[in-house]
Amino acid sequence: MSSIMRAVTVKPPGGLADLAIGTIPRPSPRADQLLVKVAFAGLNRADTLQRSGAYPPPADAPATMGLEVSGEVVEIGAEAQGKGFKVGDNVCGLVGGGGYAEYCAINIGNVLQIPRGFSLEQAAAIPEVFMTAYQALIHISQLKKGEDALIHAGASGVGTAAIQLAKSWGARRIIVTAGTDAKCAFTKSLGATHAINYKTTDWKSEVLAITEKRGVDVIIDFVAGSYFNSNLEALAVDGRMTILALLGGPVVEKATIGHFLRKRLRVEGSTLRSRSKEYQAQLAELIRRDCIPKFESGELRPVIDTVYAFEDIAKGHQHLEEDKSLGKVLLRL
């Protein structure tokens, strides 16, 4: 194989017009990695933030964007031998970066098998959103059967995964917020029992009305700042909230933290990319155990909005930034 490959190049901070296909050295897998010939890469908001300079990649990650891929195994590191995968296998998985390229190295602990009957395109839409949603809803917030959940940004990639996981784990009410009536209708088709258009409705009052003033047991939040107090009010006694992003800013004017004590609330911030290799591998193991069988039975499904050709990466980023997508946006290599 050639020692160079095609990849999306951009030097942050960059705009859409700076997204170009260039060539960079082909990565060699570390001893504990597989090298994958990328078929599809998932696009994530973290990528657009990285491009614009707002989210520098971790020091040990490739500078190229892209946090998840599907493709064919072409090389196996020494320590990754005999761990269930061979050259020629189709796989998908979470990567620390470098997904927008012809070849990408994946830590062996992060590699997921392709669910039976799934295409590489479908498989590329699984890792980031299902690992993030599973981590937030099940692993951290510990949603239990019969509980009520509030999932903000319900039509986002993570939102669509969280709705399905909540349904599959036996949530009673699955309340979703989204920014258009079309998104609201879409989330209901995935299993949301109530969808609130936050642009036309006071979602907090609506959540309290739906739950007969009790509040919800679990919240998955991406907004933080401007939603924080309303989220605390919308939580029930013993409620748990996982914050996954700061889209509403990192500061709350007059935070009403008395709720923490009065309702025994738990709030946790979490990200996936910054976690240790061991943590990510443990989470991938839970996905293999708890989710892959449900993909194969049809109980869970990745939701794909649009697939862009490699050369159309700028259109893909624009699509994400316009906040109109219903589910995942992918890149076909």
Next chain:
Amino acid sequence: MSSIMRAVTVKPPGGLADLAIGTIPRPSPRADQLLVKVAFAGLNRADTLQRSGAYPPPADAPATMGLEVSGEVVEIGAEAQGKGFKVGDNVCGLVGGGGYAEYCAINIGNVLQIPRGFSLEQAAAIPEVFMTAYQALIHISQLKKGEDALIHAGASGVGTAAIQLAKSWGARRIIVTAGTDAKCAFTKSLGATHAINYKTTDWKSEVLAITEKRGVDVIIDFVAGSYFNSNLEALAVDGRMTILALLGGPVVEKATIGHFLRKRLRVEGSTLRSRSKEYQAQLAELIRRDCIPKFESGELRPVIDTVYAFEDIAKGHQHLEEDKSLGKVLLRL
């Protein structure tokens, strides 16, 4: 036995002068309770708040103050038979209220045996503070061996228990805040590795200096409002904070919640009294398993500041409210 008994009576809101010894009906134990002839009752800040009208007791609790007692079993409810205790046994335990009285009913799940070699006076100083500190530090915040802990109000009853538990669980640095140099010295005698007088020192800067800017893994907080932002800054990556009281108020001006995401923080509010019977019983079981043997070996010890005679209850409340106590204040019946 007479069907009436002596008890501290006060109609909230009441001041120190309203604390009087009167007579009320002697309680009958429910089927799942023991009746104890009280030898000692522990005084808690929750009692002084209840007296002043700021903390109404739960609906199903006795109106009389007092959340923990030691004494002799005099009667056993039908369902509490055969659960390890007989009439004449000395016991201690957490109660929902009613401790400031000659007789008090305890849920069988909350009853703790008296550690071998302990007096009833020593035993009365165990339940509330060790259950609260264990719950916050070990059960909720999950302090692990080698981690660093910050314990606010280190000379308080809960603080003195938390310091000893942190040491016993293998914490590396046990950093304490307290309001006088005498209190600071006292906490060091219990195992604190660093004690900060918050009245003369900026505790947050000091904690960051002590931990070489890394921050602490666990914080036990009683202040909330005015400490919230500094606590978030003083937490390390993956740090956990349990908030046990709102002494600094329920509102934070400009709360810097970006730390939740950047450091993957977890913050939980907790109280013991409001918890279900089942939760309290589960916690008592952990105390029986993890702490009673350590009391008997001398590794843990209840810290008693002063014991007041029953008739001197007003002095006891005054002592607590002056915030000068080092450890527990008890009432002798």
